[in-house]
Amino acid sequence: MDGTGALAFKQYYLGCLSQASYLIGDRSSGRAVVVDPQRDVSEYLADAQTEGLRIEQVLETHVHADFLSGHLELAAATGARIAYGSGAQVEFEIDRLGDGERISLGEVELEIRHTPGHTPESICIVVRAAAGDEVPFGVLTGDTLFIGDVGRPDLLGANGWSSEELARALFRSTREQLLTLPDATGVYPAHGAGSACGKNLSTETTSTVGEQRRTNYALAPMAEDDFVAAVCEGQSTAPAYFAYASVRNRQQRPTLDETQPVPALSAAEALAAQAAGAVLLDTRDPQDFATGHLRGSVNVGLGGRFAEMTGQVLGAGDDIVLVADPGTETEARNRLARIGFDRVVGHLAGGAAGVAAEHLTPGSRLTAAQVTAAPTDVQVIDVRGPGEVRVSGTVPGADLVPLPELVARVSQFDPAKPTIVFCAGGYRSSIAASALRARGFADVSDLIGGFGAWDDGSRPVVRVAPA
Numbered sequence: 001m002d003g004t005g006a007l008a009f010k011q012y013y014l015g016c017l018s019q020a021s022y023l024i025g026d027r028s029s030g031r032a033v034v035v036d037p038q039r040d041v042s043e044y045l046a047d048a049q050t051e052g053l054r055i056e057q058v059l060e061t062h063v064h065a066d067f068l069s070g071h072l073e074l075a076a077a078t079g080a081r082i083a084y085g086s087g088a089q090v091e092f093e094i095d096r097l098g099d100g101e102r103i104s105l106g107e108v109e110l111e112i113r114h115t116p117g118h119t120p121e122s123i124c125i126v127v128r129a130a131a132g133d134e135v136p137f138g139v140l141t142g143d144t145l146f147i148g149d150v151g152r153p154d155l156l157g158a159n160g161w162s163s164e165e166l167a168r169a170l171f172r173s174t175r176e177q178l179l180t181l182p183d184a185t186g187v188y189p190a191h192g193a194g195s196a197c198g199k200n201l202s203t204e205t206t207s208t209v210g211e212q213r214r215t216n217y218a219l220a221p222m223a224e225d226d227f228v229a230a231v232c233e234g235q236s237t238a239p240a241y242f243a244y245a246s247v248r249n250r251q252q253r254p255t256l257d258e259t260q261p262v263p264a265l266s267a268a269e270a271l272a273a274q275a276a277g278a279v280l281l282d283t284r285d286p287q288d289f290a291t292g293h294l295r296g297s298v299n300v301g302l303g304g305r306f307a308e309m310t311g312q313v314l315g316a317g318d319d320i321v322l323v324a325d326p327g328t329e330t331e332a333r334n335r336l337a338r339i340g341f342d343r344v345v346g347h348l349a350g351g352a353a354g355v356a357a358e359h360l361t362p363g364s365r366l367t368a369a370q371v372t373a374a375p376t377d378v379q380v381i382d383v384r385g386p387g388e389v390r391v392s393g394t395v396p397g398a399d400l401v402p403l404p405e406l407v408a409r410v411s412q413f414d415p416a417k418p419t420i421v422f423c424a425g426g427y428r429s430s431i432a433a434s435a436l437r438a439r440g441f442a443d444v445s446d447l448i449g450g451f452g453a454w455d456d457g458s459r460p461v462v463r464v465a466p467a
Contacts, residue, residue, distance in 0.1 A: 001051055006107035007129040007137060008051050011188060013205050014038055016305050017067050017338060018195035020205060022140055022188060024127060025053040029106030033057040034080075035125060035140050036190050037070035039338050040258040044070075045077060057103070058082045059110075061142025061190060062122040063090065065155055065238075065246040066197055066308075068340040073255045085114055087121035090250045097123060104131065111136075113177045117170025118143040118151030118197070120161055124177060126185075138186030139209070144170070145178055146189045148202035150218040152235050155197075155242065167228040174219060183210025194305065196236050236385045237404040241311030241339050248316075248340045256337045262322065262329045263346040267355050270294075270321050270348045278319035278345060279438075281310065282352065283332050286430035286446075290363035293352060294323060299363075299434040302328055304427045307335045312404045313435040316340055322347035363433065364445035368453045371395075371420055379419040381406075383432045384451065388424060393461040395422065395454055400464070403428050406435065415441040422447035422454070 001023075003009040008025035023044055025032030032053035034044050048055050055078045058071040062085070071082045072092070083095035097103075099114035111126040125140040143151035153166035187207040191197050200217065213219055218231055265273065271294070274280050280297035282289050283306065289299040300310045302324065314320070320336070320343055322329050329347035336344060352360065366374070382389060382398040389400055401409055403423070413419065419441055423429040429446035436444045447453065455461055 001047070004129050004137070007127070008032070008053060009127070009137070010047060011205065012038070012043060013192065014338075016335065017308060018192045018201070019067055020188065020190050020192065023047055023053075023055075024105070024108065024110070025051060026106035026108040027051070027053075030054055031056050031105040033059050033103070033105070033110070034074055035059045036061055036064070036142065037074055039068050039070040039073060039256050040334050041070045041073045041077060042258060044074065054078070055080050057095070059097075059125060060084045060088070061124065061140065061144075062119040063088060063246060063249050065242040065249075066191075066195065067338050068245055069249055070256075072253065076255050085112070085121040085123040087114075087116070089121075092252045102131075107131070113139075115142070115144040115170075115173035115177050117153055117166055117173045119155075120166070120169075122151070122173070126181070135182045136185045138188050139178065139181060140188045140190075141178065142190045143197050144173055145187060145212065145216075146191060146195075146198050146201045147187065147204045147207045147212070148216055149198040149200040150174060150216075150231055152196075152198055153231060154235055155238060155246075163232055164228055167231050168224060170231065171224045171227045178209065179213060179219065181209045183208060183213065185209045187212055196238055196242070196308075234387060236387060237402045239308060239312045239404045240407070241316060241341075244316045245340050254342070256334070256342075258330075258334050258337075262333050262344060264349040265321060265346040266349060267359065269346070270323075271359070273319065273321050273345060276319075278321050279314055280323055280348075281314070281320050281332075282323040282434075283328065284323070284325060284352070286426055287365070289430060289434070290365050292357075292360040292362055293434075294355060294359055295361050296438050297323060297434065298438050299430050301427060301430070302332055302335075306332070307339045307341070309403070309428065309431055310336060310341065311339050313407055313431055314341070316343075318343060320344045323352055324348075326351050363430070363437075364443075365426075365430075365448045366420065366445045367448055368456070368459065371422075371447055371454070372459060374420060375418065377417065379413055379417050381413070381419065381421045381432065382451070383421060383423050383428050389464050392451060392455065393463045394451070396460050396462050398422075398462075403432055406432055410436070410439055413441075415439070418443040418445075420445050420447060423450045425450040425452055
């Protein structure tokens, strides 16, 4: 636990969602808050108990879209009150935090600053180890300011704000509410590299106001119009589940019991569930999946950005049967719950290894040399993001369809034609290939090693002009 004097401070970083949350407490009073919690809340509870802290409030920097927050779970476990910026629109009881409001935990003091831009209700939280400190310990910036970037302003156009209006608000928030803090103030954002909430996030998870003033492109001296153009350009496609998670975070919904076991299903029960419309979600490594899997199953490896990638190819309303390595099914269920995918009806007992051979089928994975020798009429799909393609180029003749868009654009392709899918390294392409097979594509392969294997200097590469 970090902090000085009475201040107890801890950052929790969830790499699979690039999401950061925080426990802030006062050792002198025993009072604490949690900021932007993930949905499985046992770590906060355990650490608070170890430190002798009582979690009294859950502070949300905004209504999140990229994960389902644990505010209801923490409130149920501790009796804590939930608080948002005063502009938040939610269906449950909250404390509404005004701009400039101070929250005293004892010696430790929190100051609320309204910072609309990523969302209309966004706030940042200035943390002082002692009230009156001229240089704060830090500022929790939510999705307003990241390390190397700012939050994207284009996720809430349907709620009455255009992306330009949000971007202009973000310009004022960063200049008037954050850059007015002393340079030594620590910066603690809600996301890091890999998050779709921005486009240029650093792999670092903390910084200072001074460092960001010097190095963050979005904080450089510029006119407001130039800022709007800079932050709106080049944003990646938002995963489809973002809209669902944003709505769910506003609702009074059932809470997660992260310790509840996942029901075990026999092979016959799993196949019957599939026949009734459930999705078989195989969470093994892509190579294990290719060796043999249940027909029609979708592969999203648990070793990667599992929940986020699942949310790009499945729907929140899908019933899901997990086909997982034994002992990992509870982790898989909890990680899906982090984005609000709660319809896990069971897992295949014993995993794929316990299924009769007649129910299994191999997946086709090709080397770069085999792709080079493929027939000219094959469909080639590049499922990387636009930024990746602009930087490195792509395979000649490939259609560029970012993975979050694949399901919506599947009708653009002929399911009867041979199809090759690739990404950067092979993880997303296995997801895409399995999703296409599950939708009736007869002959789908993915490129082993992805574009990195193709681009070894011996094969042609097409450079894509910036949009």
